[in-house]
Each structure stands twice: as structure tokens, then as C-alpha cells.
Amino acid sequence: MLTVYNSLTNMNEPFVPIQPGKVSMYVCGPTVYNYIHIGNARPIIFFDVVRNYFTYLGYDVDYVSNITDVDDKIIAAALAQAVDETELTSTFTKAYQEDVQALGSNLAPSMPKVTETMPQIIRFIEELIVKGFAYEQEGDVYFRVTKLVEYGALSNQKIDDLLVGARIESNTNKENQLDFTLWKATTEGIKWESPWSLGRPGWHTECVVMIDDHFHREIDIHGGGMDLKFPHHENEIAQAHACFSHGLAKYWMHNGFVQIDDQKMSKSLGNFKTVRDILTQYDGTTIRTWMLSTHYRQPINFSADALESAKKFSERISLAYQGAYRKLDLADALTIAPNMDEKIAKLQTDFEAAMNDDFNTANAMTVLFEAAKLLNQLTRQAGKLAEIQAMCQLVSRFDQVLGLKLTHLQPLSPEVKVLFQEREAARQAKDFAKADAIREQLQQQGIEV
């Protein structure tokens, strides 16, 4: 039974989908004004694994992740670089999508953009006004936080306490300092006609509208970083309650931070490393291995030691799989029927137990490593082809969840297989010069021996 830690209740809860056999999930995507940093990579990797695991369990998953392409930071960056906003956002949207894939994640099948959701957003704000949850002031529209009894439920905060620590700039147009902007009249940057002013929408509205637009109802899972819990997700919930009379999502999942020198890494602190920079030193699989080795709600610190360790870890698993696959291939046994014995079956049970425990990828990775070890042992024994086949299939299934891309291999050509046989014969005959020459030849073709 899969259990999920729900940030809304701060408890592990059994996962029960709203619609049997289906999972609807939405993960907050990036604001595209710069290359993404390694902190952004965490939800990209983790929620990809979540999606994969639901698929593994047989669910039909509908996964949506937005692109925020309207924002003050975008306008500022466009001005600073003297480029058109649209050009800027399309550049970084493309870069984002490349990074997602470089990290071994699949792009969300649906990636709605704010610029393409404007009519729905305006209609939504109009409805909030009609229902008395929003008010217009000089072309701006604000959400009336105090009208909602449950405000603060997600972040476990009282409105009064929030006000005490509030660092929000005073805005005399607001009835309450915690009221947030739904629509903002603006003179700069991209803008749209609306009943209130020429302007653009506030940040918290887009996700609510996109979710409703795509799913037309409450969804199973809403994910994102811890920092989005307040105010972003709190405000999303508020709007959903006000407009749709539901809490937007049944389960709220928040990943912990990536830290650098034990401090939060963030765009505003300027201590961030971009995914692109790190990819020049470590491949996507290494980064992924590193991240998945820590439970997603724990903070994870960026360090060269940790990355090196992860690199070694994934390489060993990869080599084990490749060696086993090679043995099957050379024995023309790639399609042999698998024999899943008790030991192998236990690995599967352990893997699922780990993942069922709130997606404990750290333990799942340990199971994967144990599988690699067993695979190495089997590969070096005579025969065992049916067991190796079972193991290869199992590791491949694990990998479909974890996304380390360790198992994408092609069978050897008949010519290459002959070379392997010749080399083995030469070794038997102690003709090491010939054996080494063949090894050299194979390696030149990119085939490790």
C-alpha cells in the first residue's frame, strides 16, 4: 500500500486516488527568465520518479507542469538584456526543456503557459469578484484573504501571526496586507486588456486556473518546493476554495531544498549553480543518483564528494547491467524465459516497500545496488542465464521508475560476436598478443571488453 506524506495534514496517508486507476498531478514549473539552478532540478527529478512509480503501479497518470512566462522578473531581465520578453521566455523555456531531459526526466505531456491561458485567468478573476472574494482598486484586483475561514491551513499559520512577521511592502489599496494580487495594472512589459485595466495577472492565480482548465476538478497531487508552501500554495488553495469549493488537491507534496554550504540555494541569494554548469562536470545520471540517494523531504547539500560518490554508485550499477546483458547477448539468450527465484522476488518486494513508503528513493537505490551486486555474482557463474534474464528485467523495471537510464542497450552485431569468440579462443591458446589486438579493435568501436 502506497503511503504519501501530505503537507496539508503533516501526516503519512494511504494513497487513494480520486478516480480509481487514475492519478492526476500538477507540479509547479519554472519562471523562465534564466537557466534553472540545481535547486530547481529537485522537483524535476523527484516528481518524475513519482509519476514513473504510479505508472509502474499500473495507474494512468495525467501529469501537468506549467511554464510561467509572465512575471516581473521576466520584464526586468528583458529590459536589462535589451531583448523582447517573448524572445527571452522562449529561449529559457527551450533551455529548461533541454535541462529536464538532460536530467533524465520526461517532459510533462502538458506544459501550459500563462500567456496562452489569459482568457481563462480573466474569467476566473471575474468570478472571484462576483463571489465577493476579490475586489478592485484602481485597476488592480486583490484577493480578500480574511473572507476565507480556512486561510493558513496549509502553512499552519494564523492570519494575525502572519501579519506580525510580514515583510510585505505596505500597499494602501489593500484592505489587508495579506491580500494578494490577482490582477495588476501595469505600464511596463507585456499586458492584456481586462475589465479592470491594461495589465497582467498575479502569480498565484495561474496554477489554479491551469489546473481547472486541464482537469476540471480537484486533483490527486500537487507538488513543488517547500518554499512554495507559503504563500504560493496557500493562496492557490484559498482561490480554489473561494471559486470551486474544493481544496484544489487531495495530497500536497513538497520537496526539501538543495543547499550549498548548508544554506539554501536560491536565485535571490545569488549562490546558485545552474544545471548547465554542473552538467559540464557530471552527467545527468550522476546528478539524479545523487538526488535520489536522499529522501525528498530532507535537505540535500551540494558537494563534490557526494557527486563523486554518486557517480561511482551509478557506474557500478550500469556496469553490472551491461555485463549481464552482454553475457545473455553472447549466449544468444536475450529472449530466454526468465527464472525469478526467491532471492530475485525479494528484491522486487523490497523495492516496492521502499517506494511505497512515501517514495523512499534512498532505500530504493539501495535495493538497486543490491540487485547490481547479485547480477555481478550471477554473471560470473556458469550458466544462470534464466536468472540473469529475470534480474535484467527487474533492474530494467526499477530503472524505468528511477530514470537512471542504465539499461538502454543494443544487441551486438553477429560480426562483433565473432570477434568476442575469437578473442576468447586466443586467450585459451595463450595468444595474448592476438587477444589484446581484438580487445583494442572492439574498444575502437566503442565496445568495452
Next chain:
RNA sequence: GGAGCCAUAGCCAAGUGGUAAGGCGUGGGACUGCAACUCCCUGAUCACCGGUUCAAAUCCGGUUGGCUCCUCCA
């Protein structure tokens, strides 16, 4: 002022009531024509103090240290 999180071997990291998984590194051994790969063995009483319990790293209270949120942020 309010809301939370964290502290486990040199490093990374599981475990949340029954006397500490795993990885990296270190050291030792095995296999091997060479190299690589691989396999086996090797380490901690869980920040500190007090309490609850037959039993605590795990629960409660306190102390110390670190982090995050209440402005944008994954």
C-alpha cells in the same frame, strides 16, 4: 513575535520503541596473462542532559548548534 525542520561512523545516508541498512573512502584478502571490472572481510551506541518504559537513535521535557518559512524563490 509566530510556524516548522535538522543533528546517526572520515564523507554521504536509511532507520522513528526491541540492542544501528546501504554507498563512498580507508585497510586487508580473493580472482586475473596484463589492465579494467568484480567478489569477500573491515568501522559508529546515534549532539548533550533529564524523564517515560522490561526495552529509546527512535516517545516526552530541556540545553546547545545549524537551517527554512512568515517578501520573490524549487
